[in-house]
Amino acid sequence: MLNQETQDLIISAAIAAPSADNSQPFKFQWHTDGTLNLWIDEDRSGKASDNRFVLSDIALGAVIENIAVKAVFLGFEVSINYFPNGEQDELYIASIILSVNGTPENIANSLASEIPKRCTDRRFPFKGPISKENKELLDAAAQAHECKTVWFDDKKLIKKALPVIQQAESIRFRSEILHQELFSTVKFGQEDSQEGMHISVLAIEKPAQPFFKLMKKWSFMKMLNKIGGASMLGIRSVRIPIMFSPALVLITMDNKDRLSVIKAGRAIQRVWLQATQCGLSVQPYAAPGIFSLGFIDCEEEFENNLSDIGQQMNTLISEHQTSNSYGLMFLRIGENKAVKFKTNRRKEISFQQDN
Numbered sequence: 001m002l003n004q005e006t007q008d009l010i011i012s013a014a015i016a017a018p019s020a021d022n023s024q025p026f027k028f029q030w031h032t033d034g035t036l037n038l039w040i041d042e043d044r045s046g047k048a049s050d051n052r053f054v055l056s057d058i059a060l061g062a063v064i065e066n067i068a069v070k071a072v073f074l075g076f077e078v079s080i081n082y083f084p085n086g087e088q089d090e091l092y093i094a095s096i097i098l099s100v101n102g103t104p105e106n107i108a109n110s111l112a113s114e115i116p117k118r119c120t121d122r123r124f125p126f127k128g129p130i131s132k133e134n135k136e137l138l139d140a141a142a143q144a145h146e147c148k149t150v151w152f153d154d155k156k157l158i159k160k161a162l163p164v165i166q167q168a169e170s171i172r173f174r175s176e177i178l179h180q181e182l183f184s185t186v187k188f189g190q191e192d193s194q195e196g197m198h199i200s201v202l203a204i205e206k207p208a209q210p211f212f213k214l215m216k217k218w219s220f221m222k223m224l225n226k227i228g229g230a231s232m233l234g235i236r237s238v239r240i241p242i243m244f245s246p247a248l249v250l251i252t253m254d255n256k257d258r259l260s261v262i263k264a265g266r267a268i269q270r271v272w273l274q275a276t277q278c279g280l281s282v283q284p285y286a287a288p289g290i291f292s293l294g295f296i297d298c299e300e301e302f303e304n305n306l307s308d309i310g311q312q313m314n315t316l317i318s319e320h321q322t323s324n325s326y327g328l329m330f331l332r333i334g335e336n337k338a339v340k341f342k343t344n345r346r347k348e349i350s351f352q353q354d355n
Contacts, residue, residue, distance in 0.1 A: 002034050002098065006074060008348070010036070010098075013070035013115050015345050017269060019059035020050070020286060021185035022197050022343040026063050026093075027353040036096045037084075038063065039353055044195075048177045052295040053090065055286070057258055058328070060093045061265020065145075066115055067096060068266075069273065073112035075104035082259055093262065111273040118272055119342045121281035122203035126334020128246020129153065134278045138333075141274040142251055146260075147267035150320045150327070153247035161248055162239055164312040165330060168287035170234035171305055174225055176218050177298045183216040193344060200341040241283065245334045252317060252325040256293050264328045271331065281336035288313055289328040 002010075007030055019025055025044040029037045038060060045056040068078045079097040083089065105112070130153060142149050152161045172178045185196040204212050214220050221229065242248060251271065253264040268284070275282050290296065292310040313327045 002030070009074065010067055010070050011348055011351070013066040013112070014063045015348065015351060016115050016118070017059065017062035017066045018118070018120065018272070018284075019062070020055040021182070022195055023055075023059070023185070024195055024346055024351075025050075025056045025059055027351055029353040034098045036067065036098065037092070037353070038094045038096065040091045040093060041351075042091055047181050048297045049181060049287075049290060051297040053258070054261055054290055054293060054295050057093075057261040058265035058268065058286075061262040061267075062269035064094060064096070064262070065266040065269040065273075069111050069270075070115065071098050073105045073110045075101060077101045082262065087258060111270070111277060114273045114276040118276045118282075119339050120201070120283055121336055121339050122201070122241070122283050123281075123336060123339075124203075124241040125244035126246060126281055126332065126336050128334045130247045130280070130333060134275075134280065137274050137278060138249065138271050141270040142267045144270055145263045145267035146254070147264050147328075148252045148321060148325065149271075150250040150252060150317060151247065152250070155243075158242060158245075158248060161250070161316060161330070162242060164288050164309055164316065165242070165285050166234040166238040167305065167312075168291050168309050169238050169285065170230040171291070171298075171302055172287060173215075173221060173230040173233050175298045175302055176222070178296075179218055179221055186216070188213050188216075194346040195344070197343055198341070201343055238285070242332055245332050247333045249331050249333060250289075250316070250327045251329050251331070252321065252327050254323065254325055256326045261328070268329055268331075275331075275333060279335065280333050281339070283332040285330040285332065288330060289326070293326060293328075 011028065014028065023044045025041045027039045027041050040053060040056045040060060045053055050056055064080065071078050076098040081095040083093065084095045085092050135151065139149050152158045172182055187193045187196050187198045191198050191200065199209055215224065251264060251268050253260045272282050288309055291306050292313040294310065296306060317325050317327050
């Protein structure tokens with residue numbers, strides 16, 4: 001049986017995991033034998049861009065990785081049973097058995113200390129380049145969970161990746177469904193909000209923040225799109241930050257079934273923790289990968305755009321990897337100063353699954 005202090009340490013690590021728009025879509029339950037069960041929180045998942053729970057599966061993968069990293073550091077062996085009731089029980093993601101092995105991991109060899117430090121950095125510019133040693137560490141982090149990496153770390157390669165990222169991100173402002181989903185998570189006056197994203201973490205320049213607040217109204221965004229608003233936002237949120245950074249890395253997986261996505265979520269989090277340990281800043285770009293998997297539920301008029309994104313992603317990957325792979329997430333990477341504003345988390349009790 002795990003004592004309460006140990007349970008609290010492990011759950012604190014789990015809660016610190018990243019999730020799309022800081023949705024925190026998971027619940028947990030401890031059992032007296034040291035088993036920890038994890039579910040997707042149905043109330044915080046399944047939206048248009050989370051169709052088939054892709055974003056939630058990535059988030060649960062990150063939660064599982066944090067749990068495993070922390071538990072190993074504390075001296076436990078970790079055994080994970082994915083989808084204990086089969087995938088037909090689509091919300092019950094994992095049963096994690098922790099058993100004492102009596103050998104806590106040396107802090108110098110552990111990523112556990114990076115869990116509370118890891119955060120999204122949307123500022124720019126990032127400095128670089130990324131050293132060969134750090135690239136190898138990040139590659140190994142992805143490979144630890146059956147994923148691979150594709151690096152775009154010079155201006156020529158970065159320019160090849162930009163169009164698909166910019167196109168995908170701009171659709172989030174052209175689609176009313178995706179626009180409303182995005183802005184439902186942005187907080188303009190609640191700096192201490194425990195979920196979603198306060199505008200301070202988005203690294204939007206203060207003079208532009210009132211304009212961004214107006215964009216929350218679809219009628220205003222729709223009018224803005226008539227003069228190329230979504231494209232301009234793509235330039236500001238994608239092209240400029242990426243061009244002023246030394247590298248992008250794309251995390252790829254061999255399959256797109258749910259278990260592969262969960263394991264890729266673990267890989268993404270491990271890469272992110274490793275990058276944090278290397279003193280690197282990270283900003284994820286999820287839209288191209290999520291859209292290319294084909295599980296987005298938005299207006300029919302964007303069907304061709306989504307198909308085109310999928311083809312562009314396939315082309316990018318095929319130029320670097322011989323096997324058929326699926327690109328899941330781009331990470332913008334470089335050096336930067338410590339982040340001042342971070343997203344908050346809900347209280348632990350709100351994550352507990354009812355009996």
